[in-house]
Amino acid sequence: MHDEPILKIQRLEKVFGRGCSHCQHEDTRQLEKNFCPYCGTVYACRNISFELFPGEILGIVGESGSGKSTLMQCLYFDETATGGEMFINHEDFKGKNIFALSNQQKRNVRNHILGMVYQNPTKGLKMNFSSIGNIAEKLIAAGNRHVGEMERVGMELLDKVHIPLFRMKEEPKRFSGGMQQRVQIAKALSNYPPILFLDEVTTGLDLSVQASVLDLIKTIQREMGISMIVVSHDLAVIRMLADRTMVMLNGEVIEAGLTDQVLEDPQDAYTQQLVYSLL
Amino acid sequence: MTRLHQFAFFDEGSKKEIRRTILKAISIPGYQVPFSSREMPIARGWGTGGLQVTLAIIGQEDVLKVIDQGSDESVNAVNIKKLVEKTTGVTxxxxxxEATIIQSRHRIPEQTLTEGQVLVLQVPAPEPLRSVEKSERQTKILHAEEEYSGAWLQLFEQIMKYGQTNTGADHPVYVAGRYVMAPSPIPRFDNHKMNHSEALILLGAGREKKIYAVPPYTDVRSLAFEDYPFTVESFATEACHLCGATDTYLDEIIDADKDKVYYQCNDSHHCLERVNGVIEGKGDISYA
Incomplete structure (x- = not known):
């Protein structure tokens, strides 16, 4: 294993609302699940710290509303984290707290270092633009101005995710759900990001398509050595993909460790319940 | 003599606000400055943005020319001219x-504009990113962060679909290396006239309530990919059937009765001057 983590998150917080005298202090706050019963402020992510190593897949599990997706959105800057620090081991940003950078610089990080696959393809794709155009969008954002080259990269990736090339100029709105998801993966991979975020990518896909998408993710990780964070509420997905796993509940990480360890010998009461409720 | 209205239609307060907006627009080339677009005696979408700019900057010594699609005599141009003439009495x-102010829709005149002249363009859709991003709030953020993938993506899509960029008009431009701007629906043929123009260019969008500007001698570059350079409309070997010009923007006119297609200069005044021998240009004058 490598020593230097490629991504390091320290004490990430995401709060929706202003907070009140009852909930502003971390030690004395009395929350009902993840919100304050007095003022309704939602503490979506609380004191989350973790590290991601090169080539590793980190799984995040938890029930809906536990803060998994909010965490991902903060990491991809779709949402602004309320507090905490983010470090990326990259020559341009060494030792800099990424959350403290300007929006323009964050966009730069996002365009060059990160990739994201959303649960809902409508969020990650422009449904009225061609599939090849969608991939080019990410390349254009990363500064590419050469049509021929972008077309070549796009075709290579579409082929990799098994989209027939004769349909590359079609809009994703005319594709099936599984195909849309694969176009999204191709788009996220287009500038070869060292870090990729996958938010519930297989949810809502039928089993055979799920299997092929998972297979694809695993292949990409092996071939390209990309580090990934995979969010899912499906333990089978986590078991298959993730090297290490974090369990989230009510905005907090309640358990973390090697995936096998967490799933075979859960320590926390909630994790035990989660693992044993598996049919 | 008592006038029935203020000079140039507007009250002084309105003029001041529009002038202040114009100053800000000139200070930040290509940036769309919001202003409180007023109700005008013509409907929005018929050049109220340009008209408001013209009325705010015009003085008694000014000489005004108004064109619509290259013609001095189309209805829109004539109405605007009449309104300004009635309320200001300018020449x-x-x-x-000769003109100090030229208000135009869809064209930049063929004759090169010079220092001291002001070109006022009427703009229907000032936001170059609108077709990829519906929300004004979002496009403002995109401009602020200089995130123009959307504008490039539209051109990329055109190349994918048609093998070339096919923007009929309003091909987006980069102004002073910072803001991407809609040059108003001028043909691509006219885009280069904005680059280092000696004349000040003011663009007014009445319905969208925006004013923006290209100050004299500003870098204006049309967006183009490395392997697909920017091209202008080509008329191949055609020439104007009136003045014989081969270096101007031509209109294709179809005579259905005679089943004939012929070409004619879009800039009617320029064409006339050539026929009269006042100005010279490429191509022979034929009286066919």
């Missing part, structure tokens, strides 16, 4: 070189 001209 109206058709001669491009």
């Amino acid at each position: 109206i001209t058709e001669k491009t070189a």
Whole structure:
């Protein structure tokens, strides 16, 4: 294993609302699940710290509303984290707290270092633009101005995710759900990001398509050595993909460790319940 | 003599606000400055943005030319001219070189504009990113962060679909290396006239309530990919059937009765001056 983590998150917080005298202090706050019963402020992510190593897949599990997706959105800057620090081991940003950078610089990080696959393809794709155009969008954002080259990269990736090339100029709105998801993966991979975020990518896909998408993710990780964070509420997905796993509940990480360890010998009461409720 | 209205239609307060907006627009080339677009005696979408700019900057010594699609005599141009003439009494001209203010829709005159002249363009859709991003709030953020993938993506899509960029008009431009701007629906043929233009260019969008500007001698570059350079409309070997010009923007006119297609200069005044021998240009004058 490598020593230097490629991504390091320290004490990430995401709060929706202003907070009140009852909930502003971390030690004395009395929350009902993840919100304050007095003022309704939602503490979506609380004191989350973790590290991601090169080539590793980190799984995040938890029930809906536990803060998994909010965490991902903060990491991809779709949402602004309320507090905490983010470090990326990259020559341009060494030792800099990424959350403290300007929006323009964050966009730069996002365009060059990160990739994201959303649960809902409508969020990650422009449904009225061609599939090849969608991939080019990410390349254009990363500064590419050469049509021929972008077309070549796009075709290579579409082929990799098994989209027939004769349909590359079609809009994703005319594709099936599984195909849309694969176009999204191709788009996220287009500038070869060292870090990729996958938010519930297989949810809502039928089993055979799920299997092929998972297979694809695993292949990409092996071939390209990309580090990934995979969010899912499906333990089978986590078991298959993730090297290490974090369990989230009510905005907090309640358990973390090697995936096998967490799933075979859960320590926390909630994790035990989660693992044993598996049919 | 008592006038029935203020000079140039507007009250002084309105003029001041529009002038202040114009100053800000000139200070930040290509940036769309919001202003409180007023109700005008013509409907929005018929050049109220340009008209408001013209009325705010015009003085008694100014000489005004108004064109619509290259013509001095189309309805829109004539109505605007009449309104300004009635409310200011300034001299109206058709001669491009004589005018101090030229208000135009869809064209930049063929004759090169010079220092001291002001070109006012009427703009229907000032936001170059609108077709990829519906929300004004979002496009403002995109401009602020200089995130123009959307504008490039549209051109990329055109190349994918048609093998070339096919923007009929309003091909987006990069102004002073910072803001991407809609040059108003001028043909691509006219885009280069904005680059290092000696004349000040003001663009007014009445319905969208925006004013923006290209100050004289500003870098204006049309967006183009490395392997697909920017090209202008080509008329191949055609020439104007009136003045014989081969270096101007031509209109294709179809005579259904005679089943004939012929070409004619879009800039009517320029064409006339060539026929009269006042100005010279490429191509022979034929009286066919």
